[in-house]
Amino acid sequence: MTDVQNDMTRRGVVKSATVIGAAAALGSVAQGTASAAPKSAPLSAPKKLPTSANGWPVEKEANHVSTVWTRPVAGTGLEVDVRIGDVELILVHVIRRFHYEVEQLQRIDLAGWQQIGKLRKALPESNLASGTAVRIRPGASAKGGLFPLQELTLRDVLADCEGVVRWGGDDTEVDESLFYVDAGPDDERVAKVAGKLRRWDATPGEGAGVTVNVLSPSRRDRADRLARTQRDD
Numbered sequence: 030m031t032d033v034q035n036d037m038t039r040r041g042v043v044k045s046a047t048v049i050g051a052a053a054a055l056g057s058v059a060q061g062t063a064s065a066a067p068k069s070a071p072l073s074a075p076k077k078l079p080t081s082a083n084g085w086p087v088e089k090e091a092n093h094v095s096t097v098w099t100r101p102v103a104g105t106g107l108e109v110d111v112r113i114g115d116v117e118l119i120l121v122h123v124i125r126r127f128h129y130e131v132e133q134l135q136r137i138d139l140a141g142w143q144q145i146g147k148l149r150k151a152l153p154e155s156n157l158a159s160g161t162a163v164r165i166r167p168g169a170s171a172k173g174g175l176f177p178l179q180e181l182t183l184r185d186v187l188a189d190c191e192g193v194v195r196w197g198g199d200d201t202e203v204d205e206s207l208f209y210v211d212a213g214p215d216d217e218r219v220a221k222v223a224g225k226l227r228r229w230d231a232t233p234g235e236g237a238g239v240t241v242n243v244l245s246p247s248r249r250d251r252a253d254r255l256a257r258t259q260r261d262d
Contacts, residue, residue, distance in 0.1 A: 079145070082152060084213035085112070085159035087145050097142045097160035104238060107134060110141035112160030115223035116210055120163050122226050123194055123208055125237035126186045127165055131179045140164040153200060153209050162209030170206040172198065184252035185243040192255055193222045199259045211259075 078086045091097040091110045099108050102121050105128045111117045128134045145158035156162035166174070175183065175198075187194055193216075197207030212219050229236030242248065 081145070081155040081157075081159035081161065082150070083156050083159070083161055083210055085116075085156070085161045085210070086214075087155075087158045088112075088142065088160055089144070091142045091160070102128070102139075104129075105134065107136060107139050109139055109163055110160065111163065115219050116161050118223045118226050119190055119193060119210065119219070120161075120208065122189065122237055123186055124163060124165065126189070127183070129238055130182045130186075130243075131175070132166070134165065138166045140167050152202065153195070153197060154204065154207060156209040162207060164206045165208060167206050170197070170204045172203045172205060174205045181249075181252070182243050184256050185241070185248055187259075188248070188252040188255050189226070191218065191222050192258065193218050195259055195262075199256075199262075 081087055086096075088095045088097045092099055096112050096114075097110055098113050099110050100113065100117050100121065101108055102124050104125060107124070107128070109121070109124065111120055124134070124139065141157065141163050142160045143157040145155060148155045148158055153162070157164070183196065187196060193210060193212050194208055195211035197204035197209070200207075210219065226236065243252070
């Protein structure tokens with residue numbers, strides 16, 4: 030009886046050892062399989078948005094899920110599709126002074142945002158697609174479209190913007206109707222100039238619509254210095 034019990038015990042031990050060994054082997058295989066599983070692919074970097082020539086993101090449309098909206102040009106009865114915020118403030122200032130001091134504008138004389146497909150992407154006109162440019166008198170793009178005093182006034186307007194706005198009349202491929210932001214979205218000058226213009230708008234006797242003497246030596250000097258800089262760029 031004792032021999033039988035001992036034999037059964039030995040068989041139980043052997044069986045248990047076999048089961049444990051098999052389980053361990055299966056675990057090892059499973060672990061090897063898990064470690065051999067392909068690693069998940071890293072997340073792809075977000076696609077870079079297309080930009081206009083000045084580095085601002087292009088918008089597919091205006092007035093719908095966009096940074097470009099139709100904005101009023103105060104005191105003129107005009108509207109323009111333009112990038113809202115600081116860019117709007119700066120370009121609207123240019124339009125207002127042009128309207129008041131250079132030549133009174135009609136609705137057909139002002140154009141803003143355009144789809145990028147209608148523009149040459151490598152040229153400054155592509156800035157229209159990002160809402161960072163406007164055309165004033167779109168049909169007058171050829172060189173020599175302004176009288177001398179008109180151009181002096183225009184130079185004074187550009188000096189207000191401290192080089193943040195460039196006139197297409199100074200470009201290699203001349204387009205005297207084009208005015209665009211000549212600074213990228215991270216350029217601190219954009220916010221600085223916009224802040225100055227915002228203060229002017231809130232101060233009686235300052236800003237667009239106020240009569241200034243563009244022929245005064247100080248104003249001529251600042252305008253001429255900026256013109257030389259921008260023509261040399």
